[in-house]
Amino acid sequence: GQNIDQPTEMTATEGAIVQINCTYQTSGFNGLFWYQQHAGEAPTFLSYNVLDGLEEKGRFSSFLSRSKGYSYLLLKELQMKDSASYLCAVRFYGGATNKLIFGTGTLLAVQP
Amino acid sequence: EAGVVQSPRYKIIEKKQPVAFWCNPISGHNTLYWYRQNLGQGPELLIRYENEEAVDDSQLPKDRFSAERLKGVDSTLKIQPAELGDSAVYLCASAGQGASNEQFFGPGTRLTVL
Numbered sequence: 001g002q003n004i005d006q007p008t009e010m011t012a013t014e015g016a017i018v019q020i021n022c023t024y025q026t027s028g029f030n031g032l033f034w035y036q037q038h039a040g041e042a043p044t045f046l047s048y049n050v051l052d053g054l055e056e057k058g059r060f061s062s063f064l065s066r067s068k069g070y071s072y073l074l075l076k077e078l079q080m081k082d083s084a085s086y087l088c089a090v091r092f093y094g095g096a097t098n099k100l101i102f103g104t105g106t107l108l109a110v111q112p
Numbered sequence: 113e114a115g116v117v118q119s120p121r122y123k124i125i126e127k128k129q130p131v132a133f134w135c136n137p138i139s140g141h142n143t144l145y146w147y148r149q150n151l152g153q154g155p156e157l158l159i160r161y162e163n164e165e166a167v168d169d170s171q172l173p174k175d176r177f178s179a180e181r182l183k184g185v186d187s188t189l190k191i192q193p194a195e196l197g198d199s200a201v202y203l204c205a206s207a208g209q210g211a212s213n214e215q216f217f218g219p220g221t222r223l224t225v226l
Contacts (some may be wrong), residue, residue, distance in 0.1 A: 014196065031213075040220055041219065042116075042203060044217070045214050045215070045216070048214060087155075091213075102155050103154050104154050105152075106132070
């Protein structure tokens with residue numbers, strides 16, 4: 001299988017830092033994406049990791065460890081508008097096509 | 113630059129009726145995807161096109177679902193007949209060339225089957 005596991009829900013306080021974890025099965029791994037999805041809206045791209053290490057983009061950072069099948073999304077200086085679902089998606093080699101498998105998403109609630 | 117366009121945004125039908133969704137990808141994007149997203153779940157791939165060719169339709173329920181992308185640009189997804197369990201958001205995404213192949217999603221069509 002190609003299960004993507006991430007927590008269902010998280011709560012954090014405005015101004016704080018939150019880390020959202022994602023684990024996946026390593027066989028056939030070919031890249032990992034994080035998307036943000038506000039309620040009733042389409043997912044929007046946040047980050048892409050294919051090599052080990054940390055990718056920083058403003059208040060958002062994403063980390064990948066390919067050997068451990070593990071990634072996290074780090075959100076700093078949380079704002080109320082960061083309340084959304086965060087989707088971890090892994091691309092697997094699939095013969096002639098690359099399959100992108102999404103996790104169920106982590107619903108983040110930012111409280112004042 | 114315009115993003116991925118989908119229509120309609122909302123659709124309510126009775127079971128056993130047909131329904132169709134339309135998607136226009138970002139200009140120049142050869143790869144087009146149709147996903148289904150149930151409430152509280154991540155998107156699940158239904159079909160992927162490279163230009164006009166369906167390269168992965170393994171998850172498309174072919175007894176009732178069909179899709180086409182005749183000229184390699186816009187695409188339609190059809191359900192006939194619809195069932196109660198088809199109620200979901202149907203997302204279209206497109207991607208261009210490049211190592212990341214980042215997918216850009218449209219706003220989706222929220223289908224309710226009564």
